[in-house]
Amino acid sequence: MANNDRTLDEKLPYTPSPTETAFSGHVAIPMPEDPDSPPAASQKKSWLARRAETMFAGKETFNLNDTIVQDLDSCPEGYPQLAAFQASDDSFSQYRGFGYLHSRILLALQAEITVLEGDLKAIDEYDWQEDGRQDYLKSRAKDLADVEEGGYEGSRPELLNKLRNKLIEYDDMLIRARDLGAFQRPSKRDYHSLRSWYYSNAPLLDSEADCIKHKEDIVTLRQGREWAGFDGLIETSLRKIDCKLVRFLFCNSELRRKTIDENAHYYSAARIETFVALLITCVIFILLVLPVVAMYELTCNSSRDATFDAVGVLIVFTLLFSAAMSLLTKARRHELFAASSAYCAVLVVFISNFNNVGQVSASHR
Structure with missing residues (x-):
């Protein structure tokens, strides 16, 4: 009978409820809850409450205004700080265009092409005036065959190949020089702002800081705005009357975090355009x-x-x-x-x- 009872107990084990406790000797041991069973409190919540918890879960840790700003004061002095400053605003993106060097290279390529052009003209006149060589001007196949048979240098096909390479190089340089000429010159106000920062901070040695003194060769990456002249007047006026109210109205949080230097003024271009x-x-x-x-x-x-x-x-x-x-x-x-x-x-x-x-x-x- 005892065996039958044990067999019956093994077939039908007793499972305590989550609120019950099992006893071992005189010590009460709490039984763990079933992880698959939902908590009683959540069962009582309405569908709208559970939906709201799902939608707003994790919203406390997400901040849309949390952005990373390049701080000028934390950059090492020298080229790192200079690069950070010139990248901080479009008006400071001023660099040398090296117009003189572009012109020298174009003139050198032009002279080389002119020499090759004269050599080509001399070969054409020789073949035209020499008896039995007129066909070399009329057939490229015969011209190539004559080069393979003769094996001499300075032939017309070889000269044309040199001209092609030089012309490709010259045309590419010419187009780049034209595109460079389309860049705008910085305004007097922007150039003086950059020169003033150079003078106050001295980011480079004197021998390498002379690049900013080539005023006629400086180009800017800043695109012209519709009311650029009047906008410049407004910006100049804001710098003269700079105060907490002006910074609050015309600066956003990112611009205020760029630097603590009181001589550096950053204003939002969008807000200035709205005011204009x-x-x-x-x-x-x-x-x-x-x-x-x-x-x-x-x-x-x-x-x-x-x-x-x-x-x-x-x-x-x-x-x-x-x-x-x-x-x-x-x-x-x-x-x-x-x-x-x-x-x-x-x-x-x-x-x-x-x-x-x-x-x-x-x-x-």
Whole structure:
């Protein structure tokens, strides 16, 4: 019977519940919970709560604004710090173009090609004037066969091969020189900023720092913006009135972390362009509204003198509009002419309409 009971127990083992404890002697041993069974608290959570936990899991450790900024002060002095400074802003990306050396190399290649051209011309004239050699000018196959049979140097095929290699080298150099000539020169403000940093920090030895003194040979990688001249004036003004408020409005967190040097000023180009756009919008609004109001007041009198005064106002504001377009934008001549003509035409339409209104009101009186 005992054997039967043990056999029955082995077939049907007893599994304690998670809350039960097994006893061994007089010591209570807690039984581990089943890892496959979900906790009781999570079973009571709603589907929306579990979905929210899944969506926002790990959000506390993710920061979108956590960026790495090249700190100028942590760079070793010398070329590392100079490279970090010139890469910190587009206005400081100024390098020598070596225009003189490009010209020397182009002239040397040009002279070599000219000599080869003269040799080719001499061979052609010799074959043309020598009896029985005219066919070598008419057939490349015979020309090559003559070289293989004669085995002499300075033949036409060999000369043409040299010319081809030289022309490829010359054309490549010529195209590169043209592309280099398309680079813009740095503005006076940007060049002086870089020279001032050189003078204050002295990153290189005097013998290697002379490269920055070749002002006529310096090119910039900075692309011209639409209102580059006016933007430069705004940047210069911000540097003169630099304060905490200016840095807060025109600097982002990355620019503030670049350096602790008070003489180095970094401003966000996007914020400056937004500020310039706002200023130009205000100027255009004033130039459109003020002449209309002034001409309306003048033409309400419906007198001859008032009409001439309105024409004078039209001329003055048209000149102001043209000056604003020329100074605040980089408009071309035909664009400036078209915009000024359109502006003048709009004011003429207002004058004619106001004169009609003045005449109608005078007739009713």
